[in-house]
Amino acid sequence: MKFLLSSFFILFFATLPLLADDSLVEPKLFAALGMTKSQKASPIPTDSGVFLYDTVNERWRRFGPTIQQVNSLSTDPSNPENIFLACGNGIVRSQDNGKTWRMVTGWRESDITKIVIDPSNGKNVYAASAWGVTISRDGGDSWSAANEGLVEKFSNSIVVDHLNPKRLLVATTAGLFVSYDSAETWEQIPTTPKIAILGLGRNKADPNIWIAGTEGNGVILSSDNGKTWQSTAPGLSTANIYGVTTDPFNGENLAAGGWGTGIWISTDGGKSWKNRGKELPSQNITATTFDYAQSGRLWASTFEEGTFYSDDMGVTWRSDDVVVPGATGSILGAYVNDLGFISVKK
Amino acid sequence: MPFFPVLFHRRLVALLAILLAQPVFSAVQPSPGASLSDEEIIRQYKERCEYILNQTIETTDPNDLSTGSLFQVAVNLHKGTNIEWARKRLVFDNQPPSGNMFWVLPMVLLMQVAKDIEEETGQSLLTNDDWAFIRTLWRTYFPYRGDTENHWIMYYVSLYLAAEMFPEDGPERWYNGKSSAENMAEAREYIEDWIKITTSYGQGEYDSPNYIGEYTRPMALLAGWANDPVLRQKGKMMMDYLLLDFAVENLNGIYGGAHSRVYPRYLVQPSLTASAAHGWLFFNQGEYLANSSNILIALSGYTPPPILLRIAQDRDNPYIHRELKRTRWRLRNVGETAFEIDGKSTIPVYKYSYVHQDYILGSSQGGLLQPIQQQTWSLIWYEPKPAGISNTMFGIQPYSSPFEGTMYFGENWDTVTDLISRSKVDYDSEDKLEGGSPYEQIFQHKAALIALYDIPEGTRFPLIHTFFSRDLKNREENASGWIFAQGGPAYIAYRPLAPGEWKPVDWTGLLKSGAGNYFSATLSPTSGFEPLAGGSESYVSYELQNGYIVQIASVKDYDSYEDFKNAVVALPLEFSLTPTPSVTFTDLEGTELSAQYGKAPSINGKEVDYSTWKLFDGPFAQAEKESESLEMIYGQERYFLDFKNARIETSILPTK
Known part of the structure; x- marks a missing residue:
């Protein structure tokens, strides 16, 4: 544990030079919304967009433009004023901490599922999408496809190795692929199943630990920095797992959730797993994340039945998922596509 | 009062036009066929346009701000009527704006119309505050581009034309943070790409009786208002192209054949479709139907080439018409027959229609060609007044699955069916009337059609069913195994291969309860389930290896119904359902048709070669794959669309 915590702080301080003045930024929980359950008899999504969690008032607040089908978002580690939204329409960027926004992609880019930014060079931006990987070398001003080596293009997630930023992993519908040349070329990671990978994450405390959720094969885990992968959580071995997360304060803590599974938690690095969250109003989990500001807190979004957190590793759950008076929307009843943390300017 | 003279004049003209037009259009028109001159065809078309505009004015209630589409606002601005209502309605309807790609298009229309009138008269219909309000909307409302082909073309055409009106505006004036020049460049590139793909490989959302208007509206916008001469010309040419696509499979204003997308209400009542509204406007067939696309087209000034009406009306000789289309882009599970266009996967759709003056029997090859709303084959028969008549027949294997959902949508396996069913409520219902199936194969030759099904165990809905309209006459189950019926001037023989x-x-x-707003649960004659679909039946079979044969004939080709039945019963027929369904059937013309599930069919022992299929291949239309062109032929008249050069050629062919 001591080692893990020290690793975390070493990494934290190691990346500090890359960041803007750290005293000016803070981690913020975000929820990226596709729609809410109030949508009936219409192809047009209802409430959607991005909500940020206000920890002081314990409320969700809308952030950024009211834009439909937002799948995820990300901020530039070296300049948190640069914010990227991954949307059905493409990529929307703010360079002034959310004051103004611009759709930076054209008609060729759409259905963006995830965005990551090179922590060593904010000009390199990588996006996973239903049409493959698209990359920018100029901070998002222009984009091009980067699918060489991919067997199938549909990609649900992408992660940049912050210790080796030329290395990226992408979660496609044909398995996990790795690039060692900043997404110029891709190759399949041999030990992973050749099926759809739905979610992908890496531990901040112990960067050797990677976790992925699959379509039909449960959870897979790597403890050697993503080189080899093994199946874990036998109770989920046939499940579709949409949310996977690892605790940034403790690499032994893992969580996963999928359709009909509720939340499963491991506190021993994946050796054993427990099913938690049976009292949640729905066992259909669409996203989950450990808290980056409050140690031990775990968040989970259920399919249109609310977003909850637990401070006791899933034994009890609480929700602040209520309508904000005067706000243009809420995440009550939302289909949360992604739940995670971004660094934002204080 | 600066508009008074204009208003007075316009109202007088409108009133006169209504009075003059009313008797002409209150009844079904006889088909003038080829005898009308070009000038007369165009004159009558313009009369119908005027009628549409006048009808739209007539239905405007200037005392009610809560109703009235933006299309209606545009017409009132154009006609100089109800201006105060129009101005207020514009504001009221945008509190707040909604509809995304369905918002941008009518907004651009009314902006263009207002600008036209202002340029024409030198007087402002909209105040500076109105224009400021409009500009604020374009800055603050972030419309979704959507996820279908029609969404995108509506979005980009509208964006192009909106930006073209304010060419100098910077990124701060637009919702997406792009300048007018950037928006125009992006939109233009997409529009040109869509035209190129459509005229090279066929539309993905092909031949939709419901969605035809979602394409003619943006194309008419371009044709009517694009300042750029090339885009304006291409908009006109694509209008011609889309209408030809309809005209060759048209029967008295009804769109026959296989379709990419149709809603249940319109499956059972083809005369209610947007294409039927277009049939009246462009082909002078059927009856007037209020339709927003027709409103926009009437305002645009687009004039179809007279050859279109001639092709649409001429049913003197039956003909085979083939088309090559493609599926919507496939994201996953693309299949072995998939090919890529510019990095996106699709598979070919082979359409075949037999067009007869009494009926159209048309089909595609089967399979998952479109998500949700595919009509794989259909029969329509001629009705002189089709309104209220369910003059159609079709069959389906009611398939729903995340496999199909994730093939075409980016949603997750576990949510995709639910999300589809929220807007297409019957998608996951066994008695749905539309949709493709991976276990369905269709083969057609002229008036005979063979459908084969090989449904695996465990399929969600292990059945097939065929729609038998309440408007069929003399339906009977013959001891031979054939089911016979008569639809208008067409005899129908249907041979199920399993009980x-x-x-x-x-x-x-599901539908009669009003679910999905396709049918009202009330007895409304225009929207209630009973008036529109009540009394019709489905022939349902639960055998997994299954199939049927359909043979159509014109009533006039037989002395009696008995003669037809006897002729069909005497036709050679061999079939087996195991291990996979197969049929060898000799049709009423003596042609031997063979089909085996999973294999290419054959005609008189010769395998059908789909690889040579053209984009259009029939007596009235020819287009090669990847040609970016279309040739229309009517007698000696030739009308050629050359999209590569944005050029139209007209010529008179030598006498044969």
């Missing part, structure tokens, strides 16, 4: 049973259409009650 079935009769059920009322919508036997689960």
Whole structure:
């Protein structure tokens, strides 16, 4: 544990030079919304967009433009004023901490599922999408496809190795692929199943630990920095797992959730797993994340039945998922596509 | 009062036009066929346009701000009527704006119309505050581009034309943070790409009786208002192209054949479709139907080439018409026959229609060609007044699956069916009337059609069913195994290959309950389930290896119904259902048709070669794959669309 915590702080301080003045930024929980359950008899999504969690008032607040089908978002580690939204329409960027926004992609880019930014060079931006990987070398001003080596293009997630930023992993519908040349070329990671990978994450405390959720094969885990992968959580071995997360304060803590599974938690690095969250109003989990500001807190979004957190590793759950008076929307009843943390300017 | 003289004049003209037009259009028009001159065809078309505009004015209630589409606002601005209502309605309807790609298009229309009038008269219909309000909307409302082909073309055409009106505006004036020049460049590139793909490989959302308007509206916008001469010309040419696509499979204003997308209400009542509204406007067939696309087209000034009406009306000689289309882009599970266009996967759709003056029998090859709303084959028969008549027949294997959902949508496996069913409520219902199936194969030759099904165990809905309209006459089950019926001037023979049973259409009650707003649960004659679909039945069979044969004939080709039945019963027929369904059937013309599930069919022993299929291949239309062109032919008249050069050629062919 001591080692893990020290690793975390070493990494934290190691990346500090890359960041803007750290005293000016803070981690913020975000929820990226596709729609809410109030949508009936219409192809047009209802409430959607991005909500940020206000920890002081314990409320969700809308952030950024009211834009439909937002799948995820990300901020530039070296300049948190640069914010990227991954949307059905493409990529929307703010360079002034959310004051103004611009759709930076054209008609060729759409259905963006995830965005990551090179922590060593904010000009390199990588996006996973239903049409493959698209990359920018100029901070998002222009984009091009980067699918060489991919067997199938549909990609649900992408992660940049912050210790080796030329290395990226992408979660496609044909398995996990790795690039060692900043997404110029891709190759399949041999030990992973050749099926759809739905979610992908890496531990901040112990960067050797990677976790992925699959379509039909449960959870897979790597403890050697993503080189080899093994199946874990036998109770989920046939499940579709949409949310996977690892605790940034403790690499032994893992969580996963999928359709009909509720939340499963491991506190021993994946050796054993427990099913938690049976009292949640729905066992259909669409996203989950450990808290980056409050140690031990775990968040989970259920399919249109609310977003909850637990401070006791899933034994009890609480929700602040209520309508904000005067706000243009809420995440009550939302289909949360992604739940995670971004660094934002204080 | 600066508008008074204009208003007075316009109202007077409108009133006169209504009075003059009313008797002409209150009844079904006889088909003038080829005898009318070009000038007369165009004159009558313009009369119908004027009628549409006048009808739209007539239905405007200037005392009611809560109703009236933006299309209606545009017409009132154009006509100089109800200006105060129009101005207020514009504001009221945008509190707040909604509809995304369905918002941008009518907004651009009314902006263009207002600008036209202002340029024409030198007087402002909209105040500076109105224009400021409009500009604020374009800055603050972030419309979704959507996820279908029609969404995108509406979005980009509208964006192009909106930006073209304010060419100098910077990124701060637009919702997406792009300048007018950037928006125009992006939109233009997409529009040109869509035209190129459509005229090279076929539309993905092909031949939709419901969605035809979602394409003619943006193309008419371009044709009517694009300042750029090339885009304006291409908009006109694509209008011609889309209408030809309809005209060759048109029967008295009804769109026949296989379709990419149709809603249940319109499946059972083809005369209610947007294409039927277009049939009246462009081909002078059927009856007037209020339709927003027709409103926009009437305002645009687009004039179809007279050859279109001639092709649409001439049914003197039956003909085979083939088309090559493609599926919507496939994201996953693309299949072995998939090919890529510019990095996106699709598979070919082979359409075949037999067009007869009494009926159209048309089909595609089967399979998952479109998500949700595919009509794989259909029969329509001629009705002189089709309104209220269910003059159609079709069959389906009611398939729903995340496999199909994730093939075409980016949603997750576990949510995709639910999300589809929120807007297409019958998608996951066994008695649904539309949709493709991976276990369905269709083969057609002229008036005969063979459908084969090989449904695996465990399929969600292990059945097939065929729609038998309440408007069929003399339906009977013959001891030979054939089911016979008569639809208008067409005899129908249907031979199930496995036993079935009769059920009322919508036997689960989903649609008649009003679910999905396709049918009203009330007895409204225009929207109630009973008036529109009540009384029709489905022939349902639960055998997994299954199939049927359909043979159509014109009533006039037989001395009696008995003669037809006897002729069909005497036709050679061999079939087996195991291990996979196969049929060898000799049709009424003596042609031997063979089909085996999973294999290419054959005609008189010769395998059908789909690889040579053209984009259009019939007596009235020819287009090679990847040609970016279309040739229309009517007698000696030739009308050629050359999209590569944005050029139209007209010529008179030498006498044969």
